[in-house]
Amino acid sequence: MPKTATHQNAELFKPSSALASAPLLPADSEDSALSLRLKEYLKPQDIAQVWEAYRYAYQAHEGVVRKTGEPYITHPVSVACILADLHLDVPTLLAALLHDVVEDTDVSTHDIKEKFGLQVAELVDGVTKLDKIEFQSASVAQAENFRKMLLAMSQDVRVILVKLADRLHNMQTLEAMRPEKQKLIAKETLEIYAPIANRLGLNDIYQSLEDLSFQYLYPMRFRAISKAILAARGNRKEVVSKILESIKQQLITLNIDAEVSGREKHLYSIYKKMSGKTTAFSQIYDIYGFRVVVKDLSSCYLALGALHALYKPIPSKFKDYIAIPKANGYQSLHTTLFGPFGTPIEVQIRSTEMHNIADAGVAAHWLYKASDAQLTALQQQTHQWLQRLLEIQSESVDSLDFLEHLKIDLFPDEVYVFTPKGKIFALPKGATAVDFAYAVHSGIGNSCVAVRINQELAPLRTELHNGDHVEIITGSLAKPNPAWLNYVVTGRARAHIRHFLKSQQSTESAHLGERMLNQALRALHVEPSQITDDHWQKLIRDYGLKKKSQILTEIGLGKRQNVMVAHQLLAMLEVQEVPEEGAIGKFLGGKFFDKIFGKTVKPLDTITIRGSEGMAVQFAQCCRPIPGDPILGFINKDKGLVVHTHDCPAIRKFRLDPDKWLDVEWEPESQRLYKTNLNLTVANQPGMLAKIASGIADAGSNIDNVSVEEEDGSAYANLYFTVQVKDRIHLAELMRSLRKIPDVVRINRTKGNPAGNGAKKSSQ
Template sequence: MMRQMELVETVRGYDPEADEDLINKAYVFAMRAHGAQKRASGDPYISHPLEVAGILTRYRVDSQSIVTALLHDTLEDTLATREEITGLFGDEVARLVDGVTKLSKVELVSDETQQAENFRKLLLAMSDDIRVLMVKLADRLHNMRTIGYLKPDKRRRIAQETMEIYAPLAERVGLNEIKDELQDLSFQVLEPDAYDTVMGRLQKLRAHAGDLIQRMKTELAQKLFAAGLSAEVTGREKRPFSIWRKLEQKKISFEQLADVFGFRVIVTDPADCYRALGAIHRAYPMVPGEFDDYISTPKRNNYQSIHTVVIGPERMRTEIQIRSREMHERAEYGLAAHWRYKTGGKGHDLQTQKEERWLKELLEILNDAASFREFLEHTKLNMYADQVFCFTPKGRLIQLPQGATPIDFAYAVHTDLGNTCVGAKVNGQIKALHTILRNGDQVEILTSSEQTPPASWESVAVTGKARAAIRRTLRQKTRAEHLSVGKRLLRTTFAGAGRRFREKDLGKALLTLGFGSIDDLYTAIGEGVVAPRDVLAEIYPAEKKRRRRTKRKADAAREGALPIRGLQPGVAVHFSDCCHPLPGDRIVGIAHQGRGIHIHVIDCGSLELVQDMPERWLDTSWTGDTEDEQLYVGRIEAEMVNRPGMLSRTTAVIAQHDGNIVFLRMTKSQSDFAVLTLDIEVRDVRHLNDIIAALRHEPGIDRVERPRS
């Protein structure tokens, strides 16, 4: 376990100006705050924050980050308050500690929801200061190192979260050493048999190879020296998880995996990187398809290096990475490089994290997502994606995941560009929006101010940013349409009941019906969640009595007073929801044991299921004695052009013909058309046919019919 003095000496070693008193004061405060608390391992709790701080010294972070690491669990696990921390250590440290504090006390629906919520809060804290993430990653790394003391189910949950969230985050900010260790530790918990197998094979390989890495390093260094290059060459064995992932992806055995060893060549400047590449390719055959130039096209976290695989020293397939010293610093320390101390003073730049595009994109997804589950889905897509590199007509580089389309490209440039996209030119040629983009494509987005993203785009888009923005726009559009329809339905219902409609009166119904605003109520009516007559009854209590009388009348009808011939008294009768029979339809009764008689229209598609059971069929018909006040529910399906205002026009036509909509739902929605299902209270089939005929004459409505199954 790291000791207090060892920690202070390490920090002073890379930063002679570090605030030693502040670090010591933080240690004493944390030790007293945690008191007699123990870790699951039985160690004093203070050992954990000390180890977290020790991990961070590897990245030469500033004193505030070290102090934050020492205090990071005090707000959650002790009686310490933010006010105390502010008073003793200042606003900056208090803000960092508050950002790192685990917010797991809120009871959430599921582990996945909790994971998404914690990650959401972490991103919000990161958007203020990236050091929050650095402390959090160090915290997670030490927790993973000691995970063996936890119960198996908890170990698996934490390891899964680490693999899916924290390891990709570490990679995105360039903390590759932390990323590798997090993946290996998670792999050991999630796939213990596979881990043991890989480790067993590695041990046998080490025993057989002996000093193979040293011999290969020497030969490679000699080749570079002969080419006139001054280079530092290091060798390493691939990590267990990296080996297992490659075995899984390529579906090969361990014996077929040749590049178990990797080497890194560090030279002075970028020009030397390409000279070193030439020297290596002249000396050793290159393996086709195994070359990546991340210097000319850096990764999203600004990682730069050349990767190549050759048949190297001792005829072994060998991976070699070539980079300059500056690139190596950035690859080793990532964003932490901005907190490292250089000659002449501190070199950290708190604005750097705001320039990281991937973080901005995650925050945009956070704002657009409708639920934690949706947010987690999109962030995982955003972090795990492999890269392709495309260019705008002005030469701006846009990084996208494999399989991305011009839709993803448009949203990557700007959300407004995506929302108004109508087409794309790829390398000067008009291409479909579902075209898969490739490395080096130049993409020009064509736009129209009249365009809004259709629902079909969500299945085409690949990036989390694009899919979240499309969903958000569609939600806003759908809500506006439902609000307009709900308002019209409510006005029509009031008018039909002979009641005065005043919007200010709706406030009386909000509390009872459970809505926060009148617009929310309108939207719920338009969605079919709330019946307009329920609102009418809340405003005018006398309507409740009238509705009760109507219900009693309907109940009496169900007891045998229905105007239908061929039924036995006392038998339960149901109008089938599959075809919604109305007075005037040719009908048939189907007997269901224990569930009474179900009335269907004679051409209902559901009747095919009982066509071989004639004993269940009853010859029924309407008597023609229906009362004028009796209303029945008929269902229609309308296909129309998908443009603003069509919903309002549809409901207006129905209202003009004395129809009362009791249910409305959009069952399909594409870029050019939409399909609505509507349940309408009518007197009989003739009344419904009049409404259908009127709708068919409306411009923009292509098809109106009664569904038959």
């Protein structure tokens, strides 16, 4: 924590030794900061290995000076000090000392492997890969950096421990950087590194990274809150001392062996509370809290009862993180009490083992090597989290997409819900039933159709709350809905939905592109079977792509013209006749008038619209075509083929650009339903809406949307329906049926959205 955070010096709130400043050379002297830390838990032969790595790093960095003016070796030694305070193993300490050697000197990873072994070399290599593009301003570079970090973490979580210690020391010495660089690094730290430290349970590192980032991102706010805390500490010192002594005496009276200490909220935590609730500093009473550490689990609940007997608990301010631990393995009892003078008191109660895990997090695996079940569970949770991130990474379209999902996944606020079999799932606050379905399994998420929450059916978008029992109902033919992206909050769910939709669109677009290419080839008197794999491979190389399906997908999405691709394939065919001059000809009105290779070019065949092409073929919202309507197809970049009616006003300007449109026709026997709009003028009488809805249902149609024009005191009202019909014949039958209803004055089909504003143009 920075020196300006003066609240560390309070008598009741001692700072952690884990965050010491950089030691002075020589680090391998008997009384150096690193030496004293190593002697606490390492054997002499292990310490000897550390000094060997130190001397190796010292020689490699000799003569190099940091921007702070210190010898460069002070940085890796400081990183090693932070990790030694966590009592991490020897390979991690060696990697900490050597983590910049490969990046900044002539030493190679192979040299590290020969000197210190494969394990250390892999750790150094993992951290080195992360640093190669660090601190670049380009968002893509930053995103790719974190993608690489994830891959390194998945192999060995110690990579991220070294990286976090490295980032912490860089933040502690950030004053040497330019102001714009300070803000850039601080923002990156606050958004990514601090949440990762929190997710891994490294509490001291997490809070320090947040406070240091806060100091550089909002220096004036940082100073103002620091001064306010200093002033408040003096005003409240007597109250805090009295509460502390009361808690100690109460526990002694009931023969509960415990260590009681005061703790102070870190600066950024106070700032978040002030900004989140728009609260003044004077209104925040829980700046000070108290921690009770007892010997075992049962004593936690005994201590809780003792404190509730001493001070009255505040209802709804009790959380049992022992029965339901946080996702990072954190366990404690949290309670808020009415203290003396009406001051709220926050108290945390935990066992010694829980306290160790709360401080060291995932590092407790190396700090306390034991068969403790909770440590094993913590490692499993961390492994599962890393595996989830790997899954998100594989489902992400690109690095920026992955970074977005990673930030979502690092949200700290959580709700805990139960499966029908009683298994607990931790989800971010605001998570819905769809998020839960994907948390259980991607296959469950992709096929979910409904949910039971606490034995009652509920919409999939329902937000989950603590203690909910959730049962997902799946369907064999179900698939993700694009609308889910509007309300899911987990990175896992968002990544899976986007991946499915992207894959589906690519598959559908490839099928459409193949049909369009075959259409263009046949117009050139070439059967698609004449195009061999060799021709395709050459075309793939010419385009700089990897496979044939990519070309077909780009045709289907409108990114490449089928006619031009057909010409390029045709040029590769071995022909006897010499092409005539001007052989390419013009594509006008859907026809070729020139000759190519001595053959008259036929008009392009008509594309048949089946209605089952999914996202590759879209029906324009401006005219809502249905089978039976004369239609045209427009190629839209990224949207693919958009189908309009012939008389749609929105397409008039595109008729002069024939390269953009195709002749399309409906398949004779389409089995799906299509949306269209109806405008009804009816007598403004009770029950009219119900009569019309019943008439629509009797005609075998579905209502997709309905709206009513605002009443103006008239005897008549306008109703706007979006209905689903099979074709124009079905629509005509529906309209005849509705005309028979008494008090229906007028009915007509409208183009555009059913909002009473007539047809609306939509972009192509």
